Amino acid sequence: MTKSARSGKKTAKVTPATPAPAQAARPTSGALRHTPNTLPRPVMAGRDFLSNLDMTAAELRAVMDTAHSMKRGEWREVKPLAGLTLALIFEKASLRTRTTFDVGMYQLGGHAITLTNQEVGLGTRERVSDVARNLERWVDGVMARVYLQGNLQELAENASVPIINGLSDMLHPAQLLADYQTIEEEFGHNLNGLRVVYIGDGNNLANSHIHMGILTGTDVTIVTPVGYEPNAAVAMDAVKRGAKLTITNDLSAVEGADVLYTDVWISMGMEAEADIRRRAFKGYQVTPSMLDTIAKKGIFLHCLPAHYGEETVPEATEHRKSRVFDEAENRLHAQKALMYHLMGELQPRW
CATH class of the missing domain: 3.40.50.1370 (Aspartate/ornithine carbamoyltransferase)
Structure with a gap:
């Protein structure tokens, strides 16, 4: 509520509408300055x-x-x-x-x-x-x-x-707002059909990526090891709403992604599972060679902090396709x- x-x-919770139509990008000159009389309505x-x-x-x-x-x-x-x-x-x-x-x-x-x-x-x-x-x-x-x-x-x-x-x-959800601001900076406002691939643990980030796919029309793919898929209720709700969602354990699904996204394998509070998770996620690490398989103009995102040597390596966050620190700024x-x-x-x- x-x-x-x-x-x-x-008041009753709003029901998400279909993805909004594309809008023309606004001027980037910085010449416009808002005054109290020109602010948009909250x-x-x-x-x-x-x-x-x-x-x-x-x-x-x-x-x-x-x-x-x-x-x-x-x-x-x-x-x-x-x-x-x-x-x-x-x-x-x-x-x-x-x-x-x-x-x-x-x-x-x-x-x-x-x-x-x-x-x-x-x-x-x-x-x-x-x-x-x-x-x-x-x-x-x-x-x-x-x-x-x-x-x-x-x-x-x-x-x-x-x-x-x-x-x-x-x-x-607040992280996903910054993520999609970063994605829009790269691909514009019309994201319908854009291929967003999340790789790693099917955690809170994966669930929120599914929600953003509902709102924006992006084609969301979640790639996880067996047993680490995102929340089933979240996924089923997305399918009922007509979202473009794929959940798979096949690492080849990364190929051709417009946006490749990862997060830590061991979230705060899961330290007791660290060794089990490292074994389960072997092969799901984002490396420069994996980034070479995504779309030519594709980008790499990570919400940070990065556990280097696990879900990614420094060479990936510093890669020319990385927008990780723009994402953090946003x-x-x-x-x-x-x-x-x-x-x-x-x-x-x-």
Whole structure:
């Protein structure tokens, strides 16, 4: 369920539309500067963002347009989140999520406060519902990077302010916004039929890639070892929605990919499985020779951090086809755009 700004009232979750039509690229000269009177209307005002499917294709297009515009420097004259505060809850450590949400709030005129697991203790030190009911009295939004998707859902059900998924065991939707901003920089806005191949563990990133395929019309292929496929319910839902989805254990599916994507084999919390996973994933490492098999104009993405020697090697992230560090930069722009479209209509409460 989603919510109306500040009211605490729930409204029905939106159903994703068909992929939005291609739009002409905007000027890249940087000459345009937004003023308070020219800002786009926030399209997700007051709602939660727990999954990429919490937005329609049209809303995704608006967020992506804003992210591209912010990267071009067209928002430097405005501070649309002035006087607003975002709480950042971290059960899991982070470099990119912590830095980009904090810097993003600052650049938009707002403030971020970081809360560690020791300070919050979702479901251990305090009930998740109590944390939500406290935070909604003080802050204007919450970004949580957690172990369990269920904790995010409980936060959303009990807080009247927007809740943002910064990562969970099931999904990583904010990362996918940055990923697709990077893909659009390379291939334009019309991604219908573009071949995106994810190789490795069928984890939260794989699930979110499937969701983005639903929204954008990309042809998504997930390549994993046997037994490490993505969530079955996520895959079945995508098929019901008519998404172009292939799940396979065949490494040859990498060949000809427009976008090749990988992630760590051993996520935080899975350290006890490290040796088993390394054996299972042998052969699924992205190397320069694998990059030679993707499309001539294809690109390589990795959400980072990279565990070099496992899912990839330094020569791959430094390869001419790599856009890994552009992708990392775009975490800032995509998340700023998301925060604006969720919080841009809120007024300071003090």
